[in-house]
Amino acid sequence: MTSNSSKNMERKRCNLLPKFLLMLVLAFDIFSIVYANSEQPETYIVHLNAPDGVSFDTPEDRQSWYQSFLMASSRGSNVIPSLIHAYHNVFTGFAAKLTADQVKAMESMDGFVSARPESVYKLHTTHTPTFLGLHQNLGVWRGSNYGKGIIIGVLDTGITPGHPSFDDKGVPPPPAKWKGKCKVSGCNNKLIGARDFVSSGSSGSPIDDDGHGTHTSSTAGGNFVDGANVFGMAKGTAAGMAPLAHVAMYKVCDSFGCPSSAILAGMDAAIEEGVDVLSLSLGGPSVPFYEDGIAVGAFSAIQRGIFVSCSAGNSGPFNTTLSNEAPWILTVGASTVDRNIRSTVYLGNKDLLDGESLFQPKDFPQKYLPLVYPGLNHGQDAAWCGPGSLKGIDVKGKVVVCDRGGDIARIAKGQTVKDAGGAAMILANEPVDGDTTEADAHVLPASHVASDVGFTIKRYINSTSSPVATLIFRGTVIGVDSAPAVASFSSRGPSMTSPGIxxxxxxxxxxxxxxxxxxxxxxSTQTKATFNMISGTSMSCPHLSGISALLKSAHPDWSPAAIKSAIMTTAGKLSLSGYPIEDERDQPASIFAIGSGQVNPTKANDPGLIFDIQPNDYIPYLCGLGYTSKQVGVIVQKRVTCTKAIPEAQLNYPSFAVTLGAADVKSYTRTVTNVGVANSTYTPTDVSIPIGLVLEISPAKLIFSKLNQKLTYTTTFIRDKKATVKAPYGEGYLTWSSGKHSVRTPFSIKFV
Structure with a gap:
């Protein structure tokens, strides 16, 4: 007979045994998962340095060297590595399907620098030439010959050959330097290249299945198309910013996104083939520049004199949400234009409230219909008009108010209303979207209204037992004087990767x-002249790409930094109303929303002074970010030693971002090059200084006696000890003026 204590001990042992066995099974499963992951191939971007004294006579020689890494790494592995892209221009290296163990095996090989799994970036998804001051046979268009001879390389979702925007009427043959390829029928003197880098194998097509790439390409370099419109709205002559420039499409995105291996392959080919401008309406999150494929590829481009324009991102209005932050890239935010496609809400209390819609039916009844807001009694999903959320709610024949948001597309909300029998939709902005409205091709009569208008409509609904409304479609309205205003979705600074820029x-x-x-x-199947109206920093980026093509054509000796400087120092800070540019809250927009301001192509063509930066000037700046010599080498594509480092604000940039603590005094120099009038004198004539800052400029005059002369001045930022600073940031600007030219450099001050 056993005692109670021994029985209890035996019971515990029996209870522990299943747990112990379970732990063994779990441990084995975890080991199996880890082992499986180490043998699971994924796409890596591998950076290499050629050994000292080794040179490659042909691309094939370099690719053979790349293959040696794959062969060596595969010894003892059951997985055969595969080369996806071999890079020859953006950097020395390749993209390949590798296991983690294979990457580990490469690390000891001579020439290996780094390897990282690829990232997947996302897209930042005719009246504008006139709005920006571009007119046929006048000014910048005439002076730059409409961009003739300039090649704009667009990295996007593909293109639509045969579209009238890509007709080559008036476009000369591409320059002799062009070495590109067209992998689709329909290329001509306008569309001179089209290649696919995102599809596996050689069967991929550069045809655009999405629309994004066709839209951005035509915005940058589309030819003149008379009678362009959508639903009869915004009718006129459509044209890109550089209507007689050449366009080359590098398809790097599909329905799954934009893999960094494909982006780098597209940039690599564009550099090799001879583009003058690169336009990328896509991006990813903020990461150090040596981990950012676009930043690395763009640096290789500017080393060869290629201008790079990128979208800022669509994660506004929140701060620190930028993509493409490198100072050698032009980072472009989005603003409104002075055109509305107006759809007015007419409430039962006789209030007329303006909104927008591209779809403007001529037969919508001008009589009051019942007005309903599903979010009043049926929860958040119904408020957003999510798919299926209106089932069981009586909306048939009614005007339905839907809130923007919920990660549901604006047009999809209208489809939900239509499917439920609704007669029309009022799409109301959330407070975060403010008054940024968009003219969409809705599937039913609709009006997209600002957040305050949405509140007014809901207040009216709550004020009566029988709310009613109708929509009045007013068509295209030109001359909206609040433009340009910053779009709510446009991503904002400050930069996370480089706060000093x-x-x-x-x-x-x-x-x-x-x-x-x-x-x-x-x-409609009656025309090839098909157009659409969409929004995003994806749309603002190609505007700047095209404008930079015009400047490159007019000033072929200007460096990418010089073109960028001309664009920035001549930018406008006022809307058509004459007041400072506002954001979506109707408040003056901050420097982290507008940067230098709204682009002005005419003034950018004659800036007076430029702030130039040569590629090697970025090396001490990168060292100053705390990057190792190896990390800097990944970006600049050569071996460097960080013996010299400068603070970010010392880079010869056309703006300043300065941090000032109590009693801080910080001085930075800028060197300007005279590209205006030979004999000219510049003085600071317009200076805006925030509370808490004292600004000193030396010398007080810049006296030039010849063109291309360089002069240096010092700007000293002093924390005002007597002033009480209530906000963490202040901002202002310094304008040098010669009477003929004004050169404005904005600055941001972080008070700590």
């Missing part, structure tokens, strides 16, 4: 932009 650099048209589209959104 002001970003974005510039804003340009990005709201309700009419441009080419692969198919008719009206389901």
């Amino acid at each position: 002001v970003k974005p650099d510039i804003i340009g048209p990005g709201v309700s932009i009419l441009a080419a589209w692969p198919i008719s959104v009206e389901n």
